[in-house]
Amino acid sequence: MDEVLFFKPVFKEKIWGGQKLARFGYDLPAGKIGECWAISGHSHGTTEVENGTYAGHTLASLWKSNQELFGNSQLEKFPLLVKILDAEDSLSVQVHPDDAYAKEHANDLGKTECWYVIDADPGSYLIFGHHAQTRDEFEQMVKDGEWDKLLNKVPVSKGDFFFVPSGTVHALTKGVMVLETQQSSDTTYRLYDFDRVDQKTGKKRELHLEDSFNVTTIPAKTVQQEPSVLKIGDSTLTTLVSDPISKYFNVYHYVIHGKVDFSKEYPYTLVSVLDGEGTLTLDEETYQIRKGQHFMLTAAANDWTIAGDLECIASVAH
Structure with a gap:
């Protein structure tokens, strides 16, 4: 029985990317690599299994053919997407639709997401929310280019966490690296791109003003969950976001020094190792x-142990 599936990341070149993702031991392709799609069933970049019976199979194909691995979900598509983003330069100011709008206009899921800040240069900030009180005010400020007046800037440091529901105006900015857990969607509406010119095309990237106006939450609402911390010996397990704040996923941060035993609470659990090394043991099988x-x-894993000195982000789908 295959209880754990390791995935081969998919890398995405972006106008704002760099080469810092190599710090995770990846053999990066040349160019401005902005995104590591770490666990994905999305058609724009589905990850392959590297080990065991299903080596070479994509997550998307397993979702269709081997639902026993996922607890026999009734959802049409694998619901989550885990990424690491390296903002060598600032991303566009953008906003994502909810499920209803995305289904009608993009044949995609909506995009609620969250960020765990892996690293941030001194003085870094995020664009997170806006100051307009009505749609008319929002549209006018956009058309007049009053970005300093419109956009809310939040200082950011390593270890910070942000829950970013659909409808939130946002942007990662230069010098920030995050692990992003999100709905499995690739629908983004650009509101502002700093008037940049893509060197490959010689043109500015497309903006999506009407869609952005339609989906932005006005006035802005930022709902964050107070982290819940559990100490086990020298280890710390933190719940970063969960129901009812997030209706799509729970996200946890683990700092493990020693050994921690886990038991299944959801059909399957996604884990990314951000730092360190150790072992994962299930039944009598041990993985480095x-x-x-x-x-x-997978759903076959009922109890497991993580041991060593390492930092992880884990997530489960609702």
Whole structure:
């Protein structure tokens, strides 16, 4: 029985990317690599299993053919997407639709997401929310280019966490690296792109003003969950977001020094190792795990142990 599936990341070149993702031990392609799609069943970049019976199979194909691995979900598509983003330069100011709008206009899921800040240069900030009180005010400020007046800037440091529901105006900015857990969607509406020109095309990237106006939450609402911390010996397990704040996923941060035993609470669990190394033991099988690896504990995994000195982000779908 395959209880744990390790995935081969998919890398995405972006106008704002760099080469810092190599710090996770990846053999990066040349160019401005902005995104590591670590665990994905999305058609724009589905990850392959690297080990065991299903080596070479994609997550998307397993979702269709081997539902026993996922607890026999009734959902049409694998619901989550885990990424690491390296903002060598600032991303566009953008906003994502909810499920209803995305289904009608993009044949995709909506996109609620969250960020765990892996690293941030001194003085870094995020664009997170806006100051307009009505749609008319929002549209006018956009058309007049009053970005400093419109956009809300939030200082950011390593270890910070942000829940970003659909409808939130946002942007990662230069010098920030995050692990992002999101709905499995690739629908983004650009509101502003700093008037940049793509060197490959010689043109500015497309903006999506009407869609952005339609889906932005006005006035802005930022709902964050107070983290819940559990100490086990020298280890710390933190719940970063869960129901009812997030209706799509729970996200946890693990700092493990020693050994921690886990038991299944959801059909499957996604884990990304951000730092360190150790072992993952299920029944009598032990796997070496290290920084930069991403894996899924399938529905066959009931109890497991993580041991060593390492930092992880784990997530489960609702």
